[in-house]
Amino acid sequence: MSVGYTWVQWNRHKRVYDAVMVAGAAAYIAAFVVVSRATWTADHALSDEILLLRALGSCAIVLLHLILCIGPLARLDARFLPLLYNRRHLGVMTFLIALTHGSLAVGYYHGFGVLNPLVSLLTSNTNFLSLTAFPFQVLGLGALIIMFLMAATSHDFWLRNLSASTWKRLHMLVYPAYVLLVAHVALGALQNGRGPSAWICLGLGVCLVVGLHLGGALRELRRDRGHPVVNPVEDWLDAGPAAGIPANRARTVCTRGGERIAVFRHDGKISAVTNVCAHQGGPLGEGKILDGCITCPWHGWQYRPGDGRSPPPFEEKITTYQVRIIGGRVQVNPRGLPPGTPVQPALCEESPDA
Amino acid sequence: MAIETARIILFAAGAYLTIGVVVAAVFVIAGVDSIDHAAKGSPWSFRLLISPGAAALWPVILRRWIDAARKPHR
Known part of the structure; x- marks a missing residue:
């Protein structure tokens, strides 16, 4: 929450999360190299440089799948919220791994000629009309540029100064980046001619991402139905x-205009606030009341249920x-x-909850 | 793509980023506090962290900075 900025708002949970992320990525890269050496x-046999390139590239796309699956998974099952x-x-780390992959690839394949490596990347293959010879590297470059913009603007400073809607639109570019990367990997696998394993893994990953997003969207649709207007005049x-x-949880209702409202029960009272967190638009109705404040499940931003204001000094x-x-x-x-408008809570008839 | 076209594209991108790096360097030293009061007294690690974004989005940053400078001091 915004009082003063620090470079990273680490706490114990985030440190554990980051340590697991880094260890997982390192273990994946090591396992990829070992298994590939045993297989080919x-x-x-592949050279060490190519093995490392593929390990880094595949690690980045696996992480991107994970990133894209986390949102709908958390929507479908609250146990994924952590x-x-x-x-x-995770997004910044994915970008750094993808950047390393891209830099190594440009250096390895384009760094030893007379042309500038980037000029060589853009001009060495112009078969844009051929599927089997398409310059798939350009697709990866496009995805990398999008991922850079997202990583560079991931700090809360950007969220606040670009406005939440612009920031959100910018970060929704993860989907075009994903499409570019899927095409990059699919065409790369097609052109290297080393069997269908990459295609099968990629296809499973795409099905998982699409399936989870559809599942999450259907659940939202079902939840938004069934809240009739009780009085046509009012x-x-x-x-x-x-x-x-x-107790200390919410039920989410949806207006006819499609806005979601989170109705919280706390201390034997009922209060209602928007379901949209002021931080990144997180679903407040899926959070809970902690220390007397509605707490967003995404990043822990807090608001008082009675007036929708964050506790001082926020x-x-x-x-x-x-x-x-x-x-x-x-x-x-x-x-x-x-x-921030104070509203009198409605009192429940039964005894106050905990 | 022709080599000359590629060179022009890369030159334009390089020029954009060079301006961006200069704007970002000045902005994180002298401008960030004026567009966002929460950045006042913020550590250098934070300023360094936002500088790649400031270099990439320098037209947005410059506009916000100019707008903040034009507003009367309260």
């Missing part, structure tokens, strides 16, 4: 029985909504109040 022998917590570091939304909301504010309980059912006014 004699006349088919993986989401530090996804930015337009308040029915958010279900108050007793059905677990200054973030989110939209709040009026709530009431009629006949034991929670009703929410879908017209959002200006961010």
Whole structure:
């Protein structure tokens, strides 16, 4: 949360996360080299440089698959939320590995001629109309440029100064980068003629990413349905029985305009705020109340349920909504109040929860 | 792609990034505090970390910096 910037907001969890990430990537690269050496022998043996290139490249695309799967996995099962917590570091590490792969590839294949290596990269193969001879390296370069922009703007400073919507749009470029990288790897595998294993692994990875995204989207759609307007004149939304909301948790309802509202139960009271965290748009309704504050499951940003303001010294504010309980059912006014507006919570009839 | 075309593209990219590096260097030393009060007194490690982004997005940075300079001091 924004008071003063530090270069990395490390804590114990993030250090453990980062250590596991680095150890996992190193283990993958080592295993790739060992297995490849055992598999490709004699006349088919690969040079150390090419082995390292492929180990780094495949490590980067495996990590990118992991990054893309974490979001929908966390949506489908809250047990994956801890993986989401530090996804930015995973993204930066993926870029650094991809950059090393790209630099080694340009140096190895284009660094020993009379031309500038980058000029050589762009001009040595111009078979753009041929599938079997397509210059797939250019696709990797395009993906690397996108990944650089994302890694370079991953700090909260950029989120705040580019505006959340611009930052989000910039970081949604991960999907075009993914498409470019899938094409880069698929065409590279096609051209090196070493069997279908890379194609099979890539196909499985693409199916996993697409399947998880579709699954997550369907779950969101189902969740957004079934919150009828209780009074056509007042337009308040029915958010279900108050007793059905677990203590210090939320139920998410969706307005007809598609906005999601998180209805929290805390200390025997009901409060409603926008489901969108002011930080990176994380789903507040999937978080919980910790130390009296709604806590975003993505990066731990906090807001008071009564007024949608972050506790001092932080200054973030989110939209709040009026709530009431009629006949034991929670009703929410879908017209959002200006961010940070205090709202009287609705009192549950039964005894206050823990 | 013709070699001359590739050279022109790379020259343009190099020129863009050279300007970016200069803007980023001045910005992280003297400008970041004026566009974001949360950056006041921030450590050098933070300033170094945002400099690649500032070099890549220097037109955005320059515009925000100029806008901040034009606003009256409160």
